[in-house]
Amino acid sequence: MSDNIYKAIAKYITDLFEQHAxxxxxxxxxxxxxxxxxxxxxxxxxxxxxxxDTLTLYTAAWFHDVGHLxxxxxxxxxxxxxxxxxxxxxxxxxxxxxxxIADCIKxxxxxxxxxxxxxxxICDADTYHFGTNEFKDTNKLVKKxxxxxxxxxxxxxxxxxxIELLKKHTYFTTYCKIxxxxxxxxxxxxxxxxxxxxxADNVHHDxxxxxxxxQNVKQSKNLLSRGLQTAxxxxxxxxxxxxxxxxxxxxxxxxxxxxxxxVLISVLVDKLPxxxxxxxxxxxFIGSSMTTIIIAIMATRPKITEGVFSREDILAKKTNLLFFxxxxxxxxxxxxxxxxxxxxxxxxMYSALIKDIHQIGVVLGKKYxxxxxxxxxxxxxxxxxxxxxFIAVLxxxxxxxxxxxxxxxxxxxxx
Numbered sequence: 001m002s003d004n005i006y007k008a009i010a011k012y013i014t015d016l017f018e019q020h021a022x023x024x025x026x027x028x029x030x031x032x033x034x035x036x037x038x039x040x041x042x043x044x045x046x047x048x049x050x051x052x053d054t055l056t057l058y059t060a061a062w063f064h065d066v067g068h069l070x071x072x073x074x075x076x077x078x079x080x081x082x083x084x085x086x087x088x089x090x091x092x093x094x095x096x097x098x099x100x101i102a103d104c105i106k107x108x109x110x111x112x113x114x115x116x117x118x119x120x121x122i123c124d125a126d127t128y129h130f131g132t133n134e135f136k137d138t139n140k141l142v143k144k145x146x147x148x149x150x151x152x153x154x155x156x157x158x159x160x161x162x163i164e165l166l167k168k169h170t171y172f173t174t175y176c177k178i179x180x181x182x183x184x185x186x187x188x189x190x191x192x193x194x195x196x197x198x199x200a201d202n203v204h205h206d207x208x209x210x211x212x213x214x215q216n217v218k219q220s221k222n223l224l225s226r227g228l229q230t231a232x233x234x235x236x237x238x239x240x241x242x243x244x245x246x247x248x249x250x251x252x253x254x255x256x257x258x259x260x261x262x263v264l265i266s267v268l269v270d271k272l273p274x275x276x277x278x279x280x281x282x283x284x285f286i287g288s289s290m291t292t293i294i295i296a297i298m299a300t301r302p303k304i305t306e307g308v309f310s311r312e313d314i315l316a317k318k319t320n321l322l323f324f325x326x327x328x329x330x331x332x333x334x335x336x337x338x339x340x341x342x343x344x345x346x347x348x349m350y351s352a353l354i355k356d357i358h359q360i361g362v363v364l365g366k367k368y369x370x371x372x373x374x375x376x377x378x379x380x381x382x383x384x385x386x387x388x389x390f391i392a393v394l395x396x397x398x399x400x401x402x403x404x405x406x407x408x409x410x411x412x413x414x415x
Contacts, residue, residue: 005091006058010037012087013062020069024148027141028068028076037061040125042337046175046311053118056097059084060104060122073151081105110169120172124180130169131180132344135187159198163191178315183345239360246367250296253374257289257296277396281388288381292374299370314338317348320355 017030040061044054067079081102088098106112107119114120129138139162146154154161166188171177268282307329309319314337319326321342327335342348 005055005093008091009059009062009087013066016066016069022069024145025068026145026148027138028065028145033062033065035128036064036122036125039128040121042340043121043125043173043175045337047117047121047173049118052097055093056100056104057118057121059088059101060108060118061125063087063101064105064108064122064126073149077106077109110165114172117173124171124173124176127169127171128176128180130166130187131171131176131182131184133183133346134344135184136190159191159195163188163195166191175315179341235357239357239364242364243360243367246364246371247300249371250300250374253296253371253378254293257293257378261286261289275396277392278389281385281392284388285381285385288377288385292378292381295370295374295377299367299374309334309338311338314341317345317351320352320359322352322356323359 013033014030017033022029037058040057044057049057063080063084065076065080066083067076067081070083071079084101084105085098088101100118103115104119104122107114107123108126112123114123129135143155143158146152166184169184171180171184264282264285268278272279272282303325305325307325307327309321309326309330313319314321319338321327321335321338327338330338342352
């Protein structure tokens with residue numbers, strides 16, 4: 001199906017919201033509609049819908065709240081479906097597809113019982129924010145919108161009603177249950193704490209002291225959050241600095257031993273036939289230097305991972321998206337989706353930061369163990385090699401019956 005129909009739908013709804021702008025629609029506005037479209041596309045992509053089902057879901061998401069511009073809240077689904085039928089008929093869409101779209105729009109009523117995957121997806125997309133950090137803001141916007149539109153009876157005892165709403169609500173798709181249910185429960189707990197704190201303030205404090213207390217708690221939480229972020233940032237920076245130091249130490253070992261091996265070979269290659277007793281010390285020195293180089297290389301050699309992740313891994317919070325080795329082979333679309341999931345879940349985000357710091361620490365531990373071993377081998381090899389050279393020279397002197405003083409002053413030396 002042509003992309004033109006998708007562009008036409010988006011433009012039509014956008015123009016309606018702009019031409020019939022209603023300042024009272026603080027929540028049921030164009031921004032909310034776009035978010036529902038985005039979430040519907042996200043969930044639909046997970047289930048790999050057919051082209052016809054994709055059009056059905058996309059259209060329902062764009063049209064589902066347009067009725068708020070022209071009628072009361074309890075009638076807006078019917079009005080939205082009516083406007084959708086008129087538009088889609090002009091676009092030449094079949095009646096069967098239009099009927100399915102209308103059913104999806106009507107399924108967004110909170111009391112409705114969705115039938116089939118498409119209706120379940122549009123319902124979950126419409127209430128996606130129940131399971132995200134956005135709920136705290138959207139809940140305030142809905143309350144203010146109800147007040148502006150004259151639904152004051154619905155705003156009485158708002159927090160308790162919101163808790164009841166969330167407890168009655170259910171996500172229908174497995175995708176959203178795994179992704180959003182845990183956060184939704186935390187939002188319920190947040191509302192319950194608000195009610196508890198409000199009741200406690202009414203009993204023990206006056207209005208002003210209660211406000212000051214809430215401000216202090218909020219400031220404390222902000223300071224704690226900034227402190228955690230600073231601690232993680234500093235820790236990660238320190239780990240990276242330590243990794244750079246380890247790499248420099250390894251490079252020093254590799255360079256020094258490479259030069260020593262080159263010098264020794266260039267000097268002794270032509271001399272060994274005349275001084276065969278230096279063969280063993282030379283082999284010891286070259287062998288130990290090669291061992292040091294190999295260990296240093298192992299310390300700096302990078303490890304290559306698969307570089308891919310599955311949607312199940314993201315929903316189960318198993319993949320650390322802050323480490324390039326876990327995503328470098330994924331597509332941009334896959335990575336954007338995965339990051340949007342992680343950014344909507346503060347717990348997942350902090351967990352990824354903690355895993356990133358831990359993984360760097362594990363790598364540093366292995367790297368510094370190898371660097372320490374390389375330096376130990378290098379130190380021991382220097383001592384053993386020098387001793388071996390002196391022993392070989394002295395053994396040759398005394399075995400030949402020559403005077404050490406004469407040998408010392410002789411120019412007949414391999415070096």
